[in-house]
């Protein structure tokens with residue numbers, strides 16, 4: 416009998432997420448809403464759909480493996496050299512490439528916990544040890560929802576090749592501020608690569624939350640991850656990118672790229688989306704306005720919600736997380752529970768957020 420590596424055997428099997436159409440059928444309603452995966456509610460912009468349609472007619476050919484047009488557009492947008500850019504099949508693939516490129520058995524990857532659920536999995540696949548540093552309260556008396564940068568620094572050892580700092584943090588939505596992050600970056604050993612995962616950067620409204628693409632300047636062991644999946648509305652096409660101060664970091668990521676994994680459609684769509692940045696920004700501003708409304712509505716209902724800088728809110732309900740999400744689902748609203756900790760709810764369209772609040776009120780009226 417063949418058997419995979421023990422580290423792979425130990426990985427959890429994939430469990431598909433709840434699909435709104437199936438849920439609606441199951442509970443006998445017209446429509447269920449999904450606020451579970453932090454997508455934006457807007458469809459792709461018309462110019463983006465046109466670019467995808469135009470590229471569709473050429474898909475008998477392979478895509479450009481170097482994604483040259485997209486790489487050049489990103490380099491121009493961020494004022495870096497194309498050699499400092501790597502594109503990937505979603506930012507998650509770039510995370511995996513970073514682990515492949517920078518760790519080996521015996522090495523470790525450090526990150527906060529809870530944070531993005533991919534980090535421990537990709538460490539396991541790479542055969543690296545995970546160093547998980549618990550979140551701490553972001554404000555006195557509040558829930559543990561914020562990076563402990565001093566703790567993270569102290570946890571880095573001689574074997575730590577990679578540190579992920581998810582800012583804003585998924586799933587809690589909190590962000591670290593400029594002074595704390597600069598102090599941290601200046602203290603990390605130069606032999607440890609710090610990856611600032613800024614998947615939600617476009618939703619940041621606090622000017623004191625630093626932009627990683629500025630912080631990386633002059634720091635060769637810092638790189639930034641961004642994605643077209645969230646603010647840019649292209650989750651279904653799979654395209655993300657890495658910007659690194661040291662071109663050698665981007666090169667190591669490009670070397671571990673699965674050939675042709677950024678499709679022709681994804682490249683065309685991302686280039687068109689970048690050209691429509693003003694419209695994307697306007698959409699983000701409307702998400703931020705809805706986030707503000709949702710946070711206020713939840714606080715008025717007694718939830719201890721922190722200031723989210725992302726396109727989701729976090730309900731730190733502890734042991735109630737799984738039962739609350741199940742009760743919301745029975746009322747046609749799919750959220751993302753983290754058992755024993757909390758529930759993450761994506762900021763949707765205004766009517767979706769209203770439906771979520773109504774479902775929440777109904778659950779609580781029922782004593783749920």
Ligand SMILES: *Cc1c(COP(=O)(O)O)cnc(C)c1O
Pocket residue numbers: 504505506507508531581585612614641642643644645650653654655
């Ligand atoms: C969604 C997300 C990503 C990227 O997702 P892709 O769709 O693979 O680009 C990366 N990091 C975090 C923290 C995320 O939440």
